[in-house]
Structures are given as C-alpha cells and as structure tokens.
Amino acid sequence: MKSLLKILIVEDSQIFAQGLELLLEQHPLIGRIETVSNFENTLISLRKTPFDIIILDLNFETNEYDGFIIAKKVKQLYPKIKIMILTQHTRISHYERLFKECKVDAYLDKQLGVEETYSAIDSIMKGGKYVDLNISEMLEIESWMKASKRENDVIQLLIDGLTQKEIAEELQISPKTVEVHIRNLFNKFKVKNSIELVAKYVKYKSANRENVEDSIPPFKV
Numbered sequence: 001m002k003s004l005l006k007i008l009i010v011e012d013s014q015i016f017a018q019g020l021e022l023l024l025e026q027h028p029l030i031g032r033i034e035t036v037s038n039f040e041n042t043l044i045s046l047r048k049t050p051f052d053i054i055i056l057d058l059n060f061e062t063n064e065y066d067g068f069i070i071a072k073k074v075k076q077l078y079p080k081i082k083i084m085i086l087t088q089h090t091r092i093s094h095y096e097r098l099f100k101e102c103k104v105d106a107y108l109d110k111q112l113g114v115e116e117t118y119s120a121i122d123s124i125m126k127g128g129k130y131v132d133l134n135i136s137e138m139l140e141i142e143s144w145m146k147a148s149k150r151e152n153d154v155i156q157l158l159i160d161g162l163t164q165k166e167i168a169e170e171l172q173i174s175p176k177t178v179e180v181h182i183r184n185l186f187n188k189f190k191v192k193n194s195i196e197l198v199a200k201y202v203k204y205k206s207a208n209r210e211n212v213e214d215s216i217p218p219f220k221v
Helices: 014-024 039-048 067-077 092-100 114-125 133-140 142-146 149-159 164-171 175-189 194-207
Strands: 005-010 030-036 053-056 082-087 106-109
Touching: 005 014, 005 039, 014 030, 014 114, 030 039, 039 067, 053 067, 053 114, 067 082, 067 092, 082 114, 092 106, 106 114, 106 133, 149 164, 149 175, 149 194, 164 175, 175 194
Parallel strands: 005 030, 005 053, 053 082, 082 106
Antiparallel strands: none
C-alpha cells in the first residue's frame, strides 16, 4: 500500500494556514499535516518528521528571514523534500530566484483554487516542476520588464486614448519617432495593432500586482 504524504505548512498567517490545512485534509493521498509559523520551528519539525512536501509562503513579518532563505536552507539540508511556494507575491524576479537559486519544485499563486493545488502536489511528487496558470501568464509577457522607459511612456499614453500626434506633442518628440516606438512594440510583443498591445499591457499589470513599496525587507529592491 502506498504511504500517505506528510506535509508541513510554513505560514505566519494562522487563518490562512488553518484554511489550507482543512482543504488539504480532503486529499486522499495526504495523511499528516503540520503547521509552523517561523524559520526556527520549520527546522525543528524537519528534524523530527520526514515530511514529503513543504508548502511555504515568501513574506514573513520579520526582517531576519523570508521564504527564499527558508527554501534554500531546507534544500541544502533535505534535498529530497519537495518545496511548494504558495504566495501572493508573483514576480518574475522571484520566479527566477526560486527555481534557479532555491531549487523549489512549485510556484503557486494564493488566488488559485484547491483543484490546482492538488494538481501541483500530484505533479511534484511525480518528479515534475509546477507553475500555476496565473504565474505562467505573467511569465509569457515578461518582456514588458525589458521595455524601455520611452516605450512605457508611449504605451501609457495609448491607454489614455491619445493619438500618435498627441503622444508626440506630450513627449516632445516627432510623430515619426512615436511611430517607430509603436512599431517596435508591435514586433516585441507580437501584436498587430494598438488594441492588442494595450490588452497585453493591462494583462501584464494585472499579473504583477505586488506593491513593492508596501513590502517589508528583503522584498524591497
């Protein structure tokens, strides 16, 4: 008989942790669930119990550590444990750091449903990596992060409803230069017109919803 999974939830929001635990208890392959709220108790629990999966948040109410530090340390000490990040912080820079540096197994948005959480558990226990749909959509349009300041100025004015001539006047550049910027944006983001370009931009802004200014260290950049 296949042994049931043991899961450790590392989350300092007690309400969220309790709700997640209730949902996970419904999974037929999960046998034991334990919850801790800080780095120290994470390591204590891991020394006592051979957990299969850690479900870890990124942001904690302290300047001493965060989910990145916890994930990296756990993988160093217990490389076979699967680490699933479940967080509201969905940033491209976080994605790259989590998978390349911290070697996590899954990156999930807290806004997803329980069925996708189950799918992620099944996937990583089979040896795969898992990125949920919300984050995948964000990554598909990561080129926005590389757009120049002037290109971002142009797209913002397009959203405001300005014509190319009005954009040129607003930015004090020639209409020809505006046309070149817009053409470059079309090519960069593989769209055919301004309507598609604006739609992709709005989608990007919605995916990157974290307000860095309101974050505590080490999330500030």
